[in-house]
Amino acid sequence: MESVRKTFGGSVVLRDIGLEVAPHTVTALIGASGSGKSTLLRCAALLEDVDDGEIRLDGEEITDPRADQDAVRRRIGVVFQAYNLFPHMTVLENITLAPRRVHRVPRSRAEEQARELLERLGLGGRAGEYPDRLSGGQQQRVAIARALAVRPRLLLLDEVTAALDPELVGEVLNVVRGLKSDGMTMVLATHEMGFAREVADQVCFLDGGVVLERGTPEQVLGDPRQERTRRFLRRVV
Numbered sequence: 001m002e003s004v005r006k007t008f009g010g011s012v013v014l015r016d017i018g019l020e021v022a023p024h025t026v027t028a029l030i031g032a033s034g035s036g037k038s039t040l041l042r043c044a045a046l047l048e049d050v051d052d053g054e055i056r057l058d059g060e061e062i063t064d065p066r067a068d069q070d071a072v073r074r075r076i077g078v079v080f081q082a083y084n085l086f087p088h089m090t091v092l093e094n095i096t097l098a099p100r101r102v103h104r105v106p107r108s109r110a111e112e113q114a115r116e117l118l119e120r121l122g123l124g125g126r127a128g129e130y131p132d133r134l135s136g137g138q139q140q141r142v143a144i145a146r147a148l149a150v151r152p153r154l155l156l157l158d159e160v161t162a163a164l165d166p167e168l169v170g171e172v173l174n175v176v177r178g179l180k181s182d183g184m185t186m187v188l189a190t191h192e193m194g195f196a197r198e199v200a201d202q203v204c205f206l207d208g209g210v211v212l213e214r215g216t217p218e219q220v221l222g223d224p225r226q227e228r229t230r231r232f233l234r235r236v237v
């Protein structure tokens with residue numbers, strides 16, 4: 001992202017966002033509520049139009065009005081805080097919907113891939129369940145499986161553990177650990193500072209619509225340069 005600016009009505013939410021994410025790395029976005037983490041992720045996923053600036057994916061400017069936005073969206077997986085599974089569909093149907101409808105993958109192949117994903121995320125045997133039969137942690141893992149089903153280049157995770165009971169947070173963080181070791185490129189907004197420190201290659205502290213501080217977890221979380229970052233960390237840790 002380069003000089004990305006986003007306003008809602010008259011108010012500036014992202015002022016001048018510069019952010020670079022290397023392939024196969026994990027970037028953690030931290031910052032107070034309202035600092036723009038979700039908006040940044042939504043802009044990156046092309047779920048919001050930016051007012052100014054550029055976003056590039058694999059060298060292609062995806063914010064260019066001439067870019068094929070649907071094709072770009074298919075290369076980016078997004079998981080939100082509330083799992084947003086389709087309640088009237090089974091786990092298997094939730095996961096195979098996009099591959100079948102959008103990518104025209106034949107049903108049998110899509111289901112085979114979905115079962116592999118479920119196995120990998122510790123949900124083997126849950127394929128036929130409806131979402132309301134699952135715990136929050138299981139639902140969130142299904143949501144991650146659904147995002148992965150289209151084989152995205154980039155996975156965006158917006159506070160995926162925030163709505164979970166504390167005892168269910170670990171199983172979702174474990175999935176993120178596994179994806180990291182598989183080399184998935186991820187950007188995640190999180191309030192879990194311990195997790196950010198463990199899993200992230202870079203941490204970005206958002207404040208007032210800019211990335212105020214960016215560096216390794218050791219730098220940003222352990223030895224922040226900015227007084228505002230220090231103040232934030234004192235409040236949350």
Ligand code: ADP
Nearest residue numbers: 008009013031032033034035036037038039040
């Ligand atoms: P965070 O995820 O860090 O809590 P958000 O990106 O959700 O921050 O919000 C940043 C700011 O943008 C907040 O002031 C919020 O009220 C505002 N905002 C977010 N989405 C919208 C929207 N759709 N319309 C108007 N204001 C919005």
Ligand code: MG
Nearest residue numbers: 037038039189
């Ligand atoms: Mg948010």
